[in-house]
Amino acid sequence: MRRAIVPAGVVGGRPAATTAALLVAYLLLLLVGLGRLAATPAEGSLHLASLLAVSLAGAACATLLALAVGVPAALWLARTPRVGRRVITTLLDLPTLLSPVAVGTAIVLSLRAPPGSWLEGGVGLLFAFPGVVAAQFTVVVALVVRTAEAAFAGVDPRLERLAELHGASRARILWRVTLPLARPGLLAAAVLAFARALGEFGATVTVAGTLPGRTETVATGLYIALESGQLAVAARLALVLVAAAMAVLLLLRWVVGRPT
């Protein structure tokens, strides 16, 4: 169908455009600052490969875990009438809005008594790679639930009911109707979660610290580099993160038109 043709609005003339231009200029200036220093010779060694390996592995594990838990939970939320939903969604929204350091602190402190201490005894989260995954998972899972829930809510239950009427099994309905229709939203959830996990700093540093080659990510490595005055290294690492964020934005635009 043809899109409705809408006339142009009246308000928001030159002052608004000027403000927008100033904002864009500011953001460009920040990028230019990074680029200028990244071009200078590095003061120390870069270890980019090991930082990237931990970052990518941690973000990938956290995203997969968040999808495994978050997508079924979102399906349940989207298909459940109001009973008790408000309390649950408020709880689920909390980690996205909460300061990441507070999230990390909550993880660290809950590992001191059962059942957390059993987990710490078995797997070992503090200052270890599983801690990176746990921290990023916790920050990211609510994002997955929210995005996926919106995607599932956009699927008309009548389509599932019609397939049932035609004799389809539940598994077939899930795989052939619900999931394909929710796919753009689910992909967006995965991409957003990965981007957020990749750049996560507060919770990761709180739980897993910065052990080179084990728990040091690009984001935490960047902080260390800046603190130790290795400005060119810091600029390069920051540019790596900018490139990753850019890639995610372009991917999102390709998947859903606009990021959520």
Add this chain to the structure above:
Amino acid sequence: MRRAIVPAGVVGGRPAATTAALLVAYLLLLLVGLGRLAATPAEGSLHLASLLAVSLAGAACATLLALAVGVPAALWLARTPRVGRRVITTLLDLPTLLSPVAVGTAIVLSLRAPPGSWLEGGVGLLFAFPGVVAAQFTVVVALVVRTAEAAFAGVDPRLERLAELHGASRARILWRVTLPLARPGLLAAAVLAFARALGEFGATVTVAGTLPGRTETVATGLYIALESGQLAVAARLALVLVAAAMAVLLLLRWVVGRPT
């Protein structure tokens, strides 16, 4: 008008509900861990008042600044046909997805050369309160633009055109039509920005450090407390952040029904 009556869906039965329950249990466990330690006597002094003062002042300034810049920019974006819009929105979305440490690094590095160095020379951002505001503003402004843009896009330009046809001035149209109709979205933008600024850690700590009483916020203070082993203090500060996030969630629900 009556809402459409939709039948219940078919998929997402017990497995989905179980997963959702597990997720809720995990999040509750984290809260319990915080609560348990917060109840134990504090090891050192708390300085909560000074931390809260810096946090609230910083978040409030950053939010106001972000609104002042972001709302006009959003109005321009919402009312501008596609020309160049893609590039600009990608740039504007960047700070939200980028790692906060990278944002902080970009600010720090761009202060080393003009025009940033003029600003640093005049106001002084590094390890100073204006740095807290600048860091939080940068992280938060894209969030304001995106939320406000969606709110403005929801206002039919025909309503503005009709008011113009009836002889209303631009100012009257802006204040009596556009802004009132976008109000729920604008309020949501303000609340979300404030919450994000309040919990911001990576960019703040990178730019402004943790000078007690000047740049140390609840979030950075929490990190310091945890690093120095003051677990009870950390738990209390984390609970303060949890309470703030909860308040924001309830406020959002009251303003727009569901947060964005």
Add this chain to the structure above:
Amino acid sequence: MIRTPAPSRVSPLLAATRLEVRLPGFHLGPVELAVAAGEYLVLVGPSGVGKTVLLEALLGWHPLAAGSVVLDGRPLAALRPGARGIAYVPQDLGLLPHLGVAENLRWGVTCRGARPDGPLLARLTEVLDLGPLVGRRSVRTLSRGEQQRVALGRALLTRPRLLLLDEPCAALDPHRRREFQRLLRGLHRESGLTAVHITHDREEAFLLGDRIGVLLDGRLRQLATPRTLYDRPADPAVAAFLAPENLWEGRVVGEVVGGGWRVRLVDFPLELVVEGSSPTGEGCLVGIRPEEVMLLHPNRPLRPQVAANVVAATVAELLLLDGRVEVTLVAAGAPLLHVRLPVCAADDLHLAPGSPVRASLKPRSLFLLAVDGVADGAAVAAADGAVEAAR
């Protein structure tokens, strides 16, 4: 004395008994409904009356507050959805946007892991003119009319014993609408399709329905053949929905020798002779469809068949609509009668505002209604006789 039901009576394919649906802010029923095999039943009512909910309650998609739905003698709940042999085309069609036209068409069959019936597919492709569409990669790029044909084809390819249709023509342009209505009618005629079709369009109901049910305020007020509905609306609400133009309060003042009643209107100094069943009580409503009023040349002698109920009046307003003329007549100083007649008839009468005219209201065209509310029994009785009427 207890009588066993007569064995000749055919049990309906689908029957709803005292069906009630209660949802927040919404109440439907009780509704009695029976659909015979091979019947095309149309349910008509204003929008928001709960037509879709009723249809989906027949599918078991909404919990029933009371009553039951029986399919071919067995309670609906006892049958797996896939074993019911019901197909449904919802108002938004329920096509899968991520599949192509051919896959959507086969979807109803492939759902149960079967393959489409080749000859039937070929025939439907021809009848529904799907040939040019089958190659399309996405159903989203089809026009609304094309999507409608794909959705109908998908439903029919499952060889349903019963087809439910929710406003299948509402989203179409007026000129496409009639085309699609004729298509549905043809399918019903040729293949003996059993269907329940809901619409807010009275014309559509009359065009398609073997029987028509009138749904008002969440109740099925009348279920009858189009002709019965046209001649004898069951109660004032149905009359106000189907023929609101000429409805007058009156009182029965006597019986006419040879059948019929004399009715004196309350607001006009007029007495009319009305055929039909006796009203209960004295107060009544008298009505006539604007198409049924005959206008006569003021100075031509009256033929015997139009002698009764001749009213002298003046033309107050004359509207040329698309294909007919609507005339408002004034009698005794008050607007009284709305008349609808073909343009050529109006031309022949040389009608113009202010011109005098005589209107003849044939006793058999008038209908007589009791005003003291509708007994629940009316709808129930109508539904009881339903299956027999449909034979």
Add this chain to the structure above:
Amino acid sequence: MIRTPAPSRVSPLLAATRLEVRLPGFHLGPVELAVAAGEYLVLVGPSGVGKTVLLEALLGWHPLAAGSVVLDGRPLAALRPGARGIAYVPQDLGLLPHLGVAENLRWGVTCRGARPDGPLLARLTEVLDLGPLVGRRSVRTLSRGEQQRVALGRALLTRPRLLLLDEPCAALDPHRRREFQRLLRGLHRESGLTAVHITHDREEAFLLGDRIGVLLDGRLRQLATPRTLYDRPADPAVAAFLAPENLWEGRVVGEVVGGGWRVRLVDFPLELVVEGSSPTGEGCLVGIRPEEVMLLHPNRPLRPQVAANVVAATVAELLLLDGRVEVTLVAAGAPLLHVRLPVCAADDLHLAPGSPVRASLKPRSLFLLAVDGVADGAAVAAADGAVEAAR
């Protein structure tokens, strides 16, 4: 020789000259349009044809690719929007959801800092039955019909010289729709309201329009009085939109003494006498509206006025619609004629499928169209005569 325009010719209130709008994937025009003061002009066309864009282009809301709009002799662009005296009720009404009913009603006036005209407000409140609504805190809780009345009241309270209406009745239920149409008609009659009203409903166009413009494929194909449109569609596209049922290809084979043409149909062994203007070229389309076909008793003597064009045929299908009967007639083995007649007339003729019947196609009811495309001149010429026709 250059002639000055005749001084008696009244200049139109609003005139669009060669107006064209080009948007991505959409093209409208060129359109010629002139609205006289006091005229009620209805533009009718299928959905998606660009009716809303045309209306909003008259408001100056869409950039024109070509042509101009002149209001009262001055170019539209030279007038501030607030100084034009135009009010517009868009299809979604444009009420402000955050304001109450009373504030919405006054909004049109308070926009320019004025206060509503007391007597006018009182009169509109009465005519539009706004009394019970004015106290309501939010327009969102009103029904669609109530919102419609508030939006109309808001527009009229600004005392517009010209009112533009976009599908004002489309969202209403069929029975409410007629009520609202009558309200608009009454307002036009009583207050001399000048209006441009767009709709996809042909009946609405005929009911309301002093003149009707037919918009097809982005062009204004005919602009004429309802009667002219009914009797003489300007070209095949207009005929196919307004009266698609009976359209046959034919060839003019001769002239009739005393006026008219003899036309032989291409697909049927039939020759018809047609009144009207001469066709250009031999090939033509002949058509008749289904309401204009007269059915005659097969064994009653022919009266002289129906002697020409009598066709013997058989009833193939008989449909009782809501208020009329649609009959399809077969002649010479092919479905030929669609006839629409009142139910009582069909009853009198004892029509049934298979029964023989004679159909009379009056020469003056038939219309004759050239088939070799429409010259652009047709629409232009129609628009040129527009203002005079409206007087």
